Structures are given as structure tokens and as C-alpha cells.
Amino acid sequence: MASFWKRLFGSSAGAATPNSGAAPAYGAFAALGTDMHSHVLPGLDDGAETLEHSLTLLRELREAGFRQLVMTPHIMGDFYRNTPDGIRAALARLAEAAAAAGLGDVALACAAEYYLDEFLGRKLADGTEMLTFGGERRYLLFETSYMNEPLNLKEIIFELNSQGYRPVLAHPERYTYLYGRLDEIIKLRQEYGVLLQVNLNSLAGYYSGAAQKVAEELIDGGHVDFVGTDAHHQKHLDTLLRKVGHSTYFQKLMSLPLLNKSL
Numbered sequence: 001m002a003s004f005w006k007r008l009f010g011s012s013a014g015a016a017t018p019n020s021g022a023a024p025a026y027g028a029f030a031a032l033g034t035d036m037h038s039h040v041l042p043g044l045d046d047g048a049e050t051l052e053h054s055l056t057l058l059r060e061l062r063e064a065g066f067r068q069l070v071m072t073p074h075i076m077g078d079f080y081r082n083t084p085d086g087i088r089a090a091l092a093r094l095a096e097a098a099a100a101a102g103l104g105d106v107a108l109a110c111a112a113e114y115y116l117d118e119f120l121g122r123k124l125a126d127g128t129e130m131l132t133f134g135g136e137r138r139y140l141l142f143e144t145s146y147m148n149e150p151l152n153l154k155e156i157i158f159e160l161n162s163q164g165y166r167p168v169l170a171h172p173e174r175y176t177y178l179y180g181r182l183d184e185i186i187k188l189r190q191e192y193g194v195l196l197q198v199n200l201n202s203l204a205g206y207y208s209g210a211a212q213k214v215a216e217e218l219i220d221g222g223h224v225d226f227v228g229t230d231a232h233h234q235k236h237l238d239t240l241l242r243k244v245g246h247s248t249y250f251q252k253l254m255s256l257p258l259l260n261k262s263l
Contacts, residue, residue: 025245029200030065031254034263036133037072037141037170037197037228041090041110044073045080047232054094055101058108060237061229064245068107068263070133072141072228076115084129087112109133113170114142116150124159132165134263139226140165141197149177157192168195168226173202173214182214186223195259197226201236203250204243219253226259 029035039047040057048054061069071094073087074080091110098104111133114120120142123130132138140160144150160167172178172185188194201207202215218224231237244250 022242022246024063024241026063026241027065028241028245028250030067032066032227032258032260034068034070034260035061035066035229035231036070036111036139036226036260036263037113037199038069038231039071039073039113040069040231041071041073041087041094044082044087044090047073051093051097053233055097055103056234057231057237058094058098058103058106059101060234060241061231062103062106064229064237064241066106068109070109070111070263072111072113072133074115075112075120075131077117077119080115082112084112084131087131111139111141114140116142116144116153116156121152121156121159124156124163130165134166134259138165139168139195141168141170143170144175145177146174147176149175154192157188157194161193166195167193168197170197170228171199171202171211171230172196173198173211173218174207176210179210179214182217185214185218186221189223189225195225196223197228198224198253199230200227200244200250201230201239203247203253204239206236206239206243216249219249219256222256224253224256224258227253 039045040054042048042051042054048057073082075082087110095108112131132140157167178185189196198215202211205212229240
């Protein structure tokens with residue numbers, strides 16, 4: 001099972017190899033200010049496994065120019081059964097270690113990446129506490145299956161909106177069931193109030209050429225609200241610094257009114 005999720009989320013063994021000849025683009029992401037999607041909190045999901053690993057990733061993100069991280073571990077049915085209390089406890093551990101390591105100038109916060117499954121529907125129905133970011137704006141990050149279109153997508157979006165959340169769809173460029181259906185992604189944004197978050201590494205073709213194409217089309221149309229690193233491990237940050245920071249589409253992306261800058 002673990003190998004399946006690593007194939008979906010990108011693993012150190014199977015990730016695209018960055019261009020080792022390019023100098024790292026240190027500081028290139030400073031204008032964004034905030035990385036609002038990462039898996040840097042230790043021991044909660046398929047991201048950082050240990051506190052030491054978290055500190056290494058935090059140091060690299062600081063070098064990239066980020067000065068605030070909203071870390072978003074998976075909450076996914078019975079697979080990643082994280083809770084708000086458990087996530088906040090991991091945040092407290094990391095914040096203490098970061099201060100001791102001289103990384104206290106990076107503001108650390110937490111939310112979650114909710115998987116759209118039956119458990120998410122139950123949480124909404126039961127009034128379970130949901131982790132959001134953006135303060136009173138209550139942005140809630142969610143993802144779906146990469147391959148199968150959820151039958152209750154519009155229903156969940158309606159429920160999120162009705163409860164005062166602002167739904168943010170994580171990495172829409174990675175959902176294969178939406179390939180060739182760009183107009184439907186845009187419709188989610190324009191008619192259903194769903195904000196769209198693109199992964200920065202999609203601009204380098206890290207996940208696939210198809211994902212890169214969709215990301216570029218969304219940027220071309222100005223349909224991107226947030227961007228995030230979705231950092232799980234060092235390979236993600238190597239690609240970010242050596243390929244994304246130098247890319248033409250990153251410069252085009254930075255011309256958009258991204259909400260990262262307002263967090």
C-alpha cells in the first residue's frame with residue numbers, strides 16, 4: 001500500500017531527476033512569502049518522517065525564500081487518521097526545534113489536506129472541527145482521487161461553502177479524470193467558488209507532462225489562486241530550486257494576483 005501512495009505523491013526513488021547543472025534559485029520564491037501546502041510536519045503522513053527530516057526541509061524552504069509555512073498533512077479515511085490535536089502537537093514540536101536550530105524567523109502554521117471521501121462527508125455532517133488557513137477567511141484545502149472522479153464532488157463543495165469554508169482544490173493539474181476537461185476545472189472556480197492551487201513542481205514536469213500542460217493552461221488563463229510546494233522530501237525541493245525557479249512559467253505565474261501574498 002505504501003508504495004502505491006509513493007507512486008502517486010512522488011517518491012525519492014521515482015521522482016524526476018532535477019537538472020544538476022542549474023544553480024539553485026535561492027531566494028526565488030521570496031515574493032510569494034507563504035508556502036501554503038506542504039508535508040513538512042514530522043511523522044504524520046508520507047512526508048517528513050522525523051523531526052530532523054522536518055528541520056532539513058524547513059531549512060531548504062527558508063533558503064528558497066519562504067518566510068511562512070502552512071503545513072498540510074493528509075487527513076484520509078483510515079489511511080492517515082490525523083486529528084487537529086495531533087497535527088497541532090506536531091506543529092508545536094517542530095516550532096520548538098526550529099527556534100533552537102536558528103530557524104525561528106520562519107512563521108509556522110498548520111492546516112490539513114482533506115481527502116474527499118465518505119469520512120469527509122461525515123465530518124461535515126457531524127460538525128467536526130476542520131483545520132483551515134487564512135484566519136477568518138477559512139480556506140480549506142482538499143484533494144480527490146487522482147484517477148476516479150468523485151460522484152459527490154459538487155455536493156461536498158456545496159456543503160463546504162454553506163458552512164462558511166472557502167474550498168481550495170489542491171493540484172487540479174494532477175487529476176487524470178480531468179485531463180481534456182479544462183473547462184470543467186474553470187467552471188469549479190467560476191461557478192462553484194472553488195479556489196485552485198497549483199503545485200510549483202508541476203511547472204517542471206515533475207509529475208508528468210500532462211500535469212505540466214494543465215498547469216500551464218491554468219496559468220495562461222489566470223485561473224490560479226494559490227501555489228504550493230507540496231513538499232514531501234528532498235527531491236521535491238531539489239526540483240523546485242534547480243528547475244522551477246528558473247522556468248518561464250514561474251515568472252508568468254508570479255504576475256498573477258496569487259493569494260499566497262495575502263496570507
